[in-house]
């Protein structure tokens with residue numbers, strides 16, 4: 001198990017990051033530091049750069065300029081190995097529910113005897129204990145997303161990135177996933193999550209990153225950003241107005 005005292009002081013930061021494609025600036029973040037306990041929720045209108053920022057933080061996209069840093073050190077393979085990501089559409093293996101988890105645990109070198117009990121523990125955590133042998137491809141949308149999150153948690157990540165994990169789910173399935181996310185956060189996993197759902201941000205976030213036009217227009221404590229936003233862009237987004 002990871003040392004949580006170390007995790008609480010960890011800082012994921014972005015400095016001078018720019019991504020430009022075909023002469024168009026898609027992401028321009030002079031500085032952003034995620035150094036609180038989180039969860040951090042990234043909010044903003046369509047096309048504002050939320051997913052690009054998340055992918056940059058996870059090292060899936062290399063920026064044209066600037067750096068993502070973990071505790072002041074440029075993001076490297078060791079850092080990335082301690083990160084996991086869950087996408088809007090869960091990507092699962094054509095195997096049983098248990099085999100999807102076993103695959104990840106085996107790759108980490110966990111012995112078979114330990115894997116069995118860890119899989120049971122994970123399935124209980126995600127409310128999938130009755131689905132051990134079911135094909136992952138036959139799960140409902142909510143179940144599949146729960147399995148994708150469990151597979152990410154099986155890596156025992158320091159940081160878990162989630163890109164709109166509940167956008168296609170009903171309120172009940174969403175609530176189950178929000179509970180999993182909050183439990184992981186309580187256990188010390190840094191959560192960084194993209195959402196469009198202001199209610200979800202209110203339920204989950206400790207801090208909020210508000211984006212518009214590839215810029216971070218505001219970053220602060222969730223209550224402050226949601227109840228007393230400083231930027232016009234955030235005010236209009238939260239009021240449901242048209243943000244261009």
Ligand SMILES: Nc1ncnc2c1ncn2[C@@H]1O[C@H](COP(=O)(O)OP(=O)(O)OP(=O)(O)O)[C@@H](O)[C@H]1O
Nearest residue numbers: 021026044045046047048049050051052053194196
């Ligand atoms: N590989 C790419 N090449 C060119 N443009 C890209 C690329 N990836 C993203 N973009 C553009 O960058 C902008 C930001 O995209 P991004 O996916 O980060 O937005 P978003 O805020 O997550 O939007 P949504 O809420 O709709 O998912 C969009 O205009 C998108 O078309």
